Amino acid sequence: MSVLVVGSVALDSIETPFGGVQDVLGGSASYFSLAASLFTDVKIVAIVGDDFPEEYIGLFKSKGIELKGIQKASGKTFRWHGKYGYDLGEPESLGTYLNVFENFDPVIPGDYRDAEYVFLANINPELQLHVLKQVEKPKLVACDTMNYWIEKKPKELREVLKNVNLLIINDAEARELAQEPMIIKAARTILEMGPEVLIVKRGEYGALMFSEEGIFWAPSYPLEAVVDPTGAGDTFAGGFLGAMANDDTYGSAGLKKAVIYGSVLASFTVEDFGVKRLTDLQHREIEARFTAFLKLSRLD
Amino acid sequence: MSVLVVGSVALDSIETPFGGVQDVLGGSASYFSLAASLFTDVKIVAIVGDDFPEEYIGLFKSKGIELKGIQKASGKTFRWHGKYGYDLGEPESLGTYLNVFENFDPVIPGDYRDAEYVFLANINPELQLHVLKQVEKPKLVACDTMNYWIEKKPKELREVLKNVNLLIINDAEARELAQEPMIIKAARTILEMGPEVLIVKRGEYGALMFSEEGIFWAPSYPLEAVVDPTGAGDTFAGGFLGAMANDDTYGSAGLKKAVIYGSVLASFTVEDFGVKRLTDLQHREIEARFTAFLKLSRLD
Numbered sequence: 001m002s003v004l005v006v007g008s009v010a011l012d013s014i015e016t017p018f019g020g021v022q023d024v025l026g027g028s029a030s031y032f033s034l035a036a037s038l039f040t041d042v043k044i045v046a047i048v049g050d051d052f053p054e055e056y057i058g059l060f061k062s063k064g065i066e067l068k069g070i071q072k073a074s075g076k077t078f079r080w081h082g083k084y085g086y087d088l089g090e091p092e093s094l095g096t097y098l099n100v101f102e103n104f105d106p107v108i109p110g111d112y113r114d115a116e117y118v119f120l121a122n123i124n125p126e127l128q129l130h131v132l133k134q135v136e137k138p139k140l141v142a143c144d145t146m147n148y149w150i151e152k153k154p155k156e157l158r159e160v161l162k163n164v165n166l167l168i169i170n171d172a173e174a175r176e177l178a179q180e181p182m183i184i185k186a187a188r189t190i191l192e193m194g195p196e197v198l199i200v201k202r203g204e205y206g207a208l209m210f211s212e213e214g215i216f217w218a219p220s221y222p223l224e225a226v227v228d229p230t231g232a233g234d235t236f237a238g239g240f241l242g243a244m245a246n247d248d249t250y251g252s253a254g255l256k257k258a259v260i261y262g263s264v265l266a267s268f269t270v271e272d273f274g275v276k277r278l279t280d281l282q283h284r285e286i287e288a289r290f291t292a293f294l295k296l297s298r299l300d
Numbered sequence: 301m302s303v304l305v306v307g308s309v310a311l312d313s314i315e316t317p318f319g320g321v322q323d324v325l326g327g328s329a330s331y332f333s334l335a336a337s338l339f340t341d342v343k344i345v346a347i348v349g350d351d352f353p354e355e356y357i358g359l360f361k362s363k364g365i366e367l368k369g370i371q372k373a374s375g376k377t378f379r380w381h382g383k384y385g386y387d388l389g390e391p392e393s394l395g396t397y398l399n400v401f402e403n404f405d406p407v408i409p410g411d412y413r414d415a416e417y418v419f420l421a422n423i424n425p426e427l428q429l430h431v432l433k434q435v436e437k438p439k440l441v442a443c444d445t446m447n448y449w450i451e452k453k454p455k456e457l458r459e460v461l462k463n464v465n466l467l468i469i470n471d472a473e474a475r476e477l478a479q480e481p482m483i484i485k486a487a488r489t490i491l492e493m494g495p496e497v498l499i500v501k502r503g504e505y506g507a508l509m510f511s512e513e514g515i516f517w518a519p520s521y522p523l524e525a526v527v528d529p530t531g532a533g534d535t536f537a538g539g540f541l542g543a544m545a546n547d548d549t550y551g552s553a554g555l556k557k558a559v560i561y562g563s564v565l566a567s568f569t570v571e572d573f574g575v576k577r578l579t580d581l582q583h584r585e586i587e588a589r590f591t592a593f594l595k596l597s598r599l600d
Contacts, residue, residue, distance in 0.1 A: 086481065181386065183504075184522040204483075205505040208522065217519040217596040222484040222508065256599050296517040297597040299556050 001139075001245040002041035002066075005032045006106045006131050007121025007234070009046040009056075009070065010078040014230055014273060015094075017086050021228075024274040025056045026080060028121035028144070031231035034278040035238025035265045036119075037063040038286065039246040043112050045069035045131075049077035049100045059279060068109050073100040088226050089203075108134040117245040119237055120164070122146050125156035132163050140250055142166035142241055144233070150177050162194040165250075168237050170201045183208065184215075197255065199240070199262075201233055209259050213252050218259045219296045221267035221289060228273045232266040235278065239265030264289045301439075301545040302341035302366075305332045306406045306431050307421025307534070309346040309356075309370065310378040314530055314573060315394075317386050321528075324574040325356045326380060328421035328444070331531035334578040335538025335565045336419075337363040338586065339546040343412050345369035345431075349377035349400045359579060368409050373400040388526050389503075408434040417545040419537060420464070422446050425456035432463050440550055442466035442541055444533070450477050462494040465550075468537050470501045483508070484515075497555065499540070499562075501533055509559050513552050518559045519596045521567035521589060528573045532566040535578065539565030564589045 012026030029046045036042045043066040050072060060067055078101035082091035106127055108115075113136050120128040120143035128143060135141075141164045149157050150173065157177075161167065167190065171183060177193075178186035183200060187210040190198050197211045202220075209216040240262030247254045264286055271277045312326030329346045336342045343366040350372060360367055378401035382391035406427055408415075413436050420428040420443035428443060435441075441464045449457050450473065457477075461467060467490065471483060477493075478486035483500060487510040490498050498510045502520075509516040540562030547554045564586055571577045 182523070182525060184524055202505070205502070206517075215522055215596060217506075217522075219517040219519075219597070222515055222517075223482070224484055225482060253600060260599070294599065296515060297519070299560070299594065300553060 001116045001248045002043055003036050003117040003119060003241050003245045004043045004045065004108070004112055004115035004135070005029050005036070005119045005121060005238075006045040006108075006127075007032060007119070007123060008078055008101055009044075009048050009052070010080055010101070011052075012230060012274060013079070013081040014228055015083040016088065016228060017084070018227065019273070021273045023079070025059065026230065026274060027078060028234040030275060031234035031269065031278070032119060032121060032238035032241075033060065033065045034063060034275050035235045035269070036242030036245070037065050038265070038281060038283070039239070039242030039261070042066065042242070043069060043115065045106050045108060045112070047071040047073055047100050047104045049073060049075045052077045069107075069112060071107070073103070075100045082230065084229070088229050091230070106131050116140070117241055118142070119241050120144070120160070121234060121237070122149075125149050125153045125160045128160045129156060129163075132160070140165050140241075140244060142168055142237065144168050144237060145173065145177075147173060147176055158193060161190075164195055166197045166199065167195040168199045168201065168233075168240070170203070170233065174198070174200050199259065201236055203229070203232070207236070207259055207263060209255060211252070211255070216256050216259060218256075218263050219293060220263055221293060221296075223267060223271065226270045229270050230274065232270050235269040236262040236266040239263075260290060260293050261286075264293060301416045301548045302343055303336050303417040303419060303541050303545045304343045304345065304408070304412055304415035304435070305329050305336070305419045305421060305538075306345040306408075306427075307332060307419070307423060308378055308401055309344075309348050309352070310380055310401070311352075312530060312574060313379070313381040314528055315383040316388065316528060317384070318527065319573070321573045323379070325359065326530065326574060327378060328534040330575060331534035331569065331578070332419060332421060332538035332541075333360065333365045334363060334575050335535040335569070336542030336545070337365050338565070338581060338583070339539070339542030339561070342366065342542070343369060343415065345406050345408060345412070347371045347373055347400050347404045349373060349375045352377045369407075369412060371404075371407070373403070375400040382530065384529070388529050391530070406431050416440070417541055418442070419541050420444070420460070421534060421537070422449075425449050425453045425460045428460045429456060429463075432460070440465050440541075440544060442468055442537065444468050444537060445473065445477075447473060447476055458493060461490075464495050466497045466499065467495040468499045468501065468533075468540070470503070470533065474498070474500050499559065501536055503529070503532070507536070507559055507563060509555060511552070511555070516556050516559060518556075518563050519593060520563055521593060521596075523567060523571065526570045529570050530574065532570050535569040536562040536566040539563075560590060560593050561586070564593060
């Protein structure tokens with residue numbers, strides 16, 4: 001099964017104490033698509049400006065990602081400039097230039113509307129609702145959000161949550177959304193808002209998945225060196241949903257496996273700047289690290 | 301096999317936004333002993349003042365903990381006063397009164413010297429070395445330390461590390477000891493200092509165990525409510541070493557199981573103030589949570 005993603009395609013400039021890059025491919029839909037494309041066919045809906053490099057269109061195409069849903073508007077592509085400190089934790093945003101993304105109206109091409117796996121990346125909940133109205137009976141809809149939307153569009157976000165199967169956010173967002181510091185209580189509150197499954201990303205501490213069936217605790221891969229944490233969350237979502245769509249059974253075992261695949265992909269992304277590590281990633285590397293992940297928390 | 305622990309017995313006053321307690325049983329050796337006593341016989345070497353409540357002596361005795369090694373000095377018992385914020389993270393120390401603990405000279409009673417499992421709790425590395433000279437060929441020696449000793453007694457601490465099998469510290473301590481922010485590199489550096497096994501405690505994010513055999517990632521138990529985090533680390537060590545001594549095989553599978561038992565015990569301790577939850581803990585509760593722990597990270 002293929003996956004439809006609606007989100008941002010951007011040009012990122014990233015600074016860390018160990019180096020940096022300028023105007024490289026970024027945005028939630030880019031990380032998501034490149035990760036998911038390692039498992040299944042991906043259809044992307046996004047907007048870019050007329051300055052968007054052909055090189056990146058070529059990169060998407062080389063991964064078999066369908067680009068019909070990428071609108072090209074006159075103006076500049078969404079740009080983000082971030083700076084990380086020595087802990088490579090939350091980056092300081094030095095500049096966010098929405099440019100053509102400011103007027104993004106996600107139109108789902110006719111032959112994408114029967115998509116069975118859908119990811120609503122972190123965009124305005126009003127746009128997420130607009131996408132939900134255009135797709136026909138997907139098997140699984142997952143979404144992301146952030147503190148900004150939790151604070152500015154609480155009503156619209158609640159409406160989104162009533163209509164998705166799965167929410168993938170980080171722990172600070174989960175605490176803020178539920179207004180509850182204990183993560184297990186926060187998870188219960190969020191599941192009551194609509195989604196059947198909540199995945200809480202905790203960076204180097206792994207991920208927690210909450211559902212009616214209980215809690216699943218996924219480790220993160222202890223890395224020798226993290227170069228650039230940008231896009232780890234969207235890569236996780238891409239690996240997760242790609243694996244779900246490829247497996248095409250929506251059950252407990254598949255969900256857990258997909259969480260591990262999400263973690264595996266994210267662990268690769270942070271090893272280099274931007275999407276670089278994702279672009280040359282081999283299946284045998286993914287499988288080897290998947291096995292290593294399972295070994296991490298196995299008793300025998 | 302029995303476990304010998306050398307550390308502090310204290311009277312703690314603890315404040316949290318949700319309540320507090322005054323002059324209750326605390327100290328590394330107390331938490332350790334009560335946790336380890338749920339698995340095996342425990343011998344404790346510590347010092348108390350003449351104000352130490354008989355009630356706590358009675359508590360230790362009721363758990364079968366051998367007290368011959370507890371010195372009673374004239375003066376006051378070690379007291380600590382700490383205050384936690386809403387995140388129940390690192391406490392603010394409002395007062396540390398060493399009292400009789402200032403002149404603690406750990407003398408190991410003659411019939412304790414053949415102890416096979418030894419825990420050197422977080423005390424001056426000079427005293428840890430003094431204990432090491434008194435014990436005869438233990439099977440397994442584990443130790444703890446803290447930032448203060450890493451900074452003030454680096455030479456003595458290095459000497460301790462050359463002579464222990466296992467170091468149990470938290471992640472900030474591991475990073476400081478190794479002078480390395482990436483935990484996997486820090487672990488490698490520390491293993492080169494002497495211990496065969498390093499356990500890094502990460503609070504609500506679980507624990508990592510590093511050895512020649514690789515990395516083991518233990519989850520922590522997602523709790524509904526944390527009341528008081530005091531003593532979680534020493535409880536972990538007690539549960540861990542108690543389980544090791546009870547099992548009495550020093551191998552990879554036993555180490556992993558013991559890490560889970562340590563995490564199980566710590567998850568109980570934080571559910572109430574001080575040692576309270578440890579004192580009425582039942583074996584069936586421990587086994588039930590052990591099973592729940594394994595389930596947390598199991599794929600099937």
